Amino acid sequence: MIYDCAIIGGGPAGLNAALVLGRARRSVALIDNNRPRNAVTHASHGFITRDGVTPAEFRRVAYEEVLRYPSVHHLQTEVVSVSKLESGFELFDTSGQCVQARKLILATGVKEIFPHIEGFYPLYGKSLFNCPYCDGWELRDQPLILVSEHPTVYHTAKLLFNWSKDLIVCTNGRTSLSQEQTKKLQSKGIVVTEQPVAAFIGQQGQLEHVRFADGSEVPRSGGFVSPRFVPSTPFAEQLGCERTESGGITTDEIGRTSIPGLYAAGDASYFMPSQLVYAAADGSRTAMSVNMDLTEEDFEK
Known part of the structure; x- marks a missing residue:
């Protein structure tokens, strides 16, 4: 199976992107290694209707909502390599399993170096x-x-x-x-x-x-x-993405990177500010961009 879109990262950006694409009837592989950066946090704040929610509860509710859409598939695994194909992208996980997708969203976040x-x-x-x-x-x-x-x-x-x-x-x-x-x-x-x-x-x-x-x-x-932020995965570097001065992935105003078919959402692209509401909004925006590009490609065939 070739998915319409693969999303690496199950934080708020990746989850919101999966939600929007699932509602757009796109086939989605949501790939997450279940090691969220905010796991040490007792409560997350600043997200209306979710102020004070624990990260674990946020993820539980989010996955419950996202997986109501039958075209969204959750793959709990760790991607180790990503390559660009003529027609999309190929991803391999630690077990050697291969996932292919027409579009790819990197919602991999960042790592904090204190x-x-x-x-x-x-x-x-x-x-x-x-x-x-x-x-x-x-x-x-x-x-x-x-x-x-x-x-x-x-x-x-x-x-x-x-x-x-x-x-x-x-x-x-x-x-x-x-x-x-x-x-x-x-x-x-x-x-x-x-x-x-x-x-x-x-x-x-x-x-x-x-x-x-x-x-x-x-x-x-x-x-x-104050920590120093670095990319949490090497995928942007592997694919040859342009980078921002602070080390994030350079995107246009709707999440497209310098690599055709590749998008970035959340902390992976802008690094700061690191808040749920920012990341979720960015995931939504990027998913709409992906759906628009897929629609244009399919409609003009």
């Missing part, structure tokens, strides 16, 4: 996070720390100031802030330090102290750590 700091992972998703819009409300008015080596640290610090005025900004040994930016933050009562963080100290998921490289400690009950 600074190596002792004690981070036991607290991540509980009292340490990376997205202020996702978790700032839950940490409102608490003593917080922002650890970021990125040039965007100034912008993120300004955002966090909306949720808490008791804020320490740490560039973790980097000179990521200009003197003017540092003075502006300090004028708001924000503590700024370039000291590297040696450890996050807490128990049962709750941050209690932050230890710096010089041995000093400060009490904090929550914080945000």
Whole structure:
């Protein structure tokens, strides 16, 4: 069987794309390895009617809705290679199974690379996070720390100031802030330090102290750590896609990549902001583009 479209990735972008294509009566192979990036998150926020939903519940309801459409097939496996054919795409999984499709959507998301700091992972998703819009409300008015080596640290610090005025900004040994930016933050009562963080100290998921490289400690009950984002799969590189400056997949305004018949949706294309509602909307938009292109091809035969 040659599917109308294969979708790699069962996050909100891939699921919403499958929903739209299923409703358009397209045959779809929705391929997912069941290892969602937000698995450590206790609740997802900012999606109307789904605010506070757990990632597991979101996926359960989404798959239940998507698989009501008989032309959508869920393949729980891991794709290891993708190649372009004259008439579409060929995918192989870890067992050697082959899937062929006329069109392909990469909804593979990204991987987060966090600074190596002792004690981070036991607290991540509980009292340490990376997205202020996702978790700032839950940490409102608490003593917080922002650890970021990125040039965007100034912008993120300004955002966090909306949720808490008791804020320490740490560039973790980097000179990521200009003197003017540092003075502006300090004028708001924000503590700024370039000291590297040696450890996050807490128990049962709750941050209690932050230890710096010089041995000093400060009490904090929550914080945000900025990761570096990288593609979660090598497929865009394998297929020779054009890439954005930040490493995402370059697409046009409706999700088409530089490779004919190949589309990208969700975090895989724009990297940020990493929110359910953005990814789901992008999946819907891209699926409409796929259906439009298939319709044009079939109608003009």
